[in-house]
Amino acid sequence: MSSKSKKWFSLNLGKKDKHSENGCGCGKTSGGCGSHDLTIGEETKKDGFDQVFDVKMSRRTAFKQLTASLAIGAGAISTSCSMISGDETKEQAQIDWEEQFKGNYKLMTDEEKKATVDRLVRSYQLRTGKTLNMSSKNAEPDVLFGYAFNISKCQGYMDCVTACVEENNQDRNSQMQYIRIHEMKDGKGFNFNEADDNYYHEVPAEGHFYMGTQCFHCDNPPCVEVCPVQATWREDDGLVVVDYDWCVGCRYCMAACPYDGRRFNWSKPEVPEAEVNKNQHYLGNRMRKKGVMEKCTFCVQRSRAGKNPACVEACPTGARIFGNLLDPNSTIRWVLENKKVFRLKEDLGTEPKFWYFMD
Amino acid sequence: MHMNSFKWFVFAAAFVLCFLSCKQHHDEYHGVMDKIEAEGKQYHGVSVSSEDYLQGIEMIEITEGDHTFLIPERKSHIKSFKCTECHTKPLKELQKGLYKKAHWDIELDHANSNTMNCITCHDANNMDALRSLTGNNIDFNRSYNLCNQCHTKQFEDWKGGAHGKRIGGWAPPRAAMTCVNCHNPHKPHFESRWPARYNTQKVKERE
Numbered sequence A: 001m002s003s004k005s006k007k008w009f010s011l012n013l014g015k016k017d018k019h020s021e022n023g024c025g026c027g028k029t030s031g032g033c034g035s036h037d038l039t040i041g042e043e044t045k046k047d048g049f050d051q052v053f054d055v056k057m058s059r060r061t062a063f064k065q066l067t068a069s070l071a072i073g074a075g076a077i078s079t080s081c082s083m084i085s086g087d088e089t090k091e092q093a094q095i096d097w098e099e100q101f102k103g104n105y106k107l108m109t110d111e112e113k114k115a116t117v118d119r120l121v122r123s124y125q126l127r128t129g130k131t132l133n134m135s136s137k138n139a140e141p142d143v144l145f146g147y148a149f150n151i152s153k154c155q156g157y158m159d160c161v162t163a164c165v166e167e168n169n170q171d172r173n174s175q176m177q178y179i180r181i182h183e184m185k186d187g188k189g190f191n192f193n194e195a196d197d198n199y200y201h202e203v204p205a206e207g208h209f210y211m212g213t214q215c216f217h218c219d220n221p222p223c224v225e226v227c228p229v230q231a232t233w234r235e236d237d238g239l240v241v242v243d244y245d246w247c248v249g250c251r252y253c254m255a256a257c258p259y260d261g262r263r264f265n266w267s268k269p270e271v272p273e274a275e276v277n278k279n280q281h282y283l284g285n286r287m288r289k290k291g292v293m294e295k296c297t298f299c300v301q302r303s304r305a306g307k308n309p310a311c312v313e314a315c316p317t318g319a320r321i322f323g324n325l326l327d328p329n330s331t332i333r334w335v336l337e338n339k340k341v342f343r344l345k346e347d348l349g350t351e352p353k354f355w356y357f358m359d
Numbered sequence B: 001m002h003m004n005s006f007k008w009f010v011f012a013a014a015f016v017l018c019f020l021s022c023k024q025h026h027d028e029y030h031g032v033m034d035k036i037e038a039e040g041k042q043y044h045g046v047s048v049s050s051e052d053y054l055q056g057i058e059m060i061e062i063t064e065g066d067h068t069f070l071i072p073e074r075k076s077h078i079k080s081f082k083c084t085e086c087h088t089k090p091l092k093e094l095q096k097g098l099y100k101k102a103h104w105d106i107e108l109d110h111a112n113s114n115t116m117n118c119i120t121c122h123d124a125n126n127m128d129a130l131r132s133l134t135g136n137n138i139d140f141n142r143s144y145n146l147c148n149q150c151h152t153k154q155f156e157d158w159k160g161g162a163h164g165k166r167i168g169g170w171a172p173p174r175a176a177m178t179c180v181n182c183h184n185p186h187k188p189h190f191e192s193r194w195p196a197r198y199n200t201q202k203v204k205e206r207e
């Protein structure tokens, strides 16, 4: 494979020209290029990268060797604490390596999805000694998720918010919350500018009503359009999801969302080990990292299993209704067809699948 | 002539192209409502079910109008059922003051005393059943039939699914709380209370 016939671009890492046997890359066979009078031995001393890459080998073996050397390096550190952990460290390094180079979840085959989920579970086991359950369940045919919110019923108790935080392993330090409950004054309409979404007094407060917002899972989501790396997309059951491992944290989607639906991890999200919800989905409540976007997923780990999202289950007033829009007998369809429903900023054409109604 | 047919060709090609690209770039529906209606016509059911989540809850199936769904069985949850185990004598006699007082925990706060008292709902002659306004028996398990005598609008919404709370999940079979699972029939309103949480971080950010 001569470098001239190559049709692709590659980094020139550790690749020396054929004539570099002579000791320098200047092309001259005798002194004069400047590097010939370096200290003796300099030309034979290679760094770790060169040691691996200066040998003729396929890309695959190169990766394997590199991983192995990484593992040995990491192993050397940890063996000073424990003698038996060597194998596990190696395995962890192998997992980290494969995770680093995996593709976009959106484009993965079912096997690849399963493989990444298995790696993440194993990785968690290796790190914490505890196990968890992670699903890669796809959207089901004949399902389109929709949500309805009864403004007359919401009393502002915020049980939904607490349930959501616990269910979805949201960062406790920054008090990240997907749901906001807005306390609005009667007679002022839906005035989000004057609404208080951080009240702390007995509720419901005299002369006020309450309205919840979260990601509305728009059927025509502007947040998806703007993502430069396609790390966020609309699934077939209507859920708008994020691949936390593909997201580069540019926050374009956050700017594009007209509903304040997205939340960004400015710091490393932390959840006390005892409080981690171990029933997870790759696209849902699995642990996130610093610098990635997240948002409500209608609890994909629950909804794809037939359950209601945690907020629906937690609401003591029955203000939250969830279901399958394609099922003509579903309760959500009854609400849409029999109550006077509306959506926020309907004129934008985002087609949110989140309706409001009153008794 | 040559030019003319060429023109036609371009015209036709442009038309076809436009048609194709329209199909590609736009949804076939004008909005999500149209889509739901159209795609819902070929609904074949789903493979997930709520049945697992209803395990351990005793349910009864009811059919009201066009709606058939499950509600929790009630009688086994009433602590002192059967009522006739204590109510051996007619209510009139019990109320004469000769016997120990009972039901201390029950305070009636439901409509005013002109409209309602105990025997608006309870049958003084048969304490094991409820009684409709016209004197018919209503089983404790179907107490919603008592409530819907006045609360007709809520009843319609409940049947359809706009009022009340689902049990299990969204997937069929549909199971819902009945009136008395959320409302204390003797004091049906919801109390005011403190919200479940307070977001101190946000307050800091705002300062």
Ligand code: SF4
Pocket: A214, A215, A216, A217, A218, A221, A222, A223, A224, A240, A256, A257, A258, A259, A260, A261, A262, A295, A350, A352
């Ligand atoms: S509410 Fe915002 S984040 Fe959610 S789908 Fe719509 S545009 Fe995207």
Ligand code: SF4
Pocket: A226, A227, A228, A229, A230, A231, A232, A242, A246, A247, A248, A249, A250, A251, A252, A253, A254, A292, A293
């Ligand atoms: S923050 Fe992540 S999901 Fe959002 S637009 Fe940027 S890369 Fe895409």
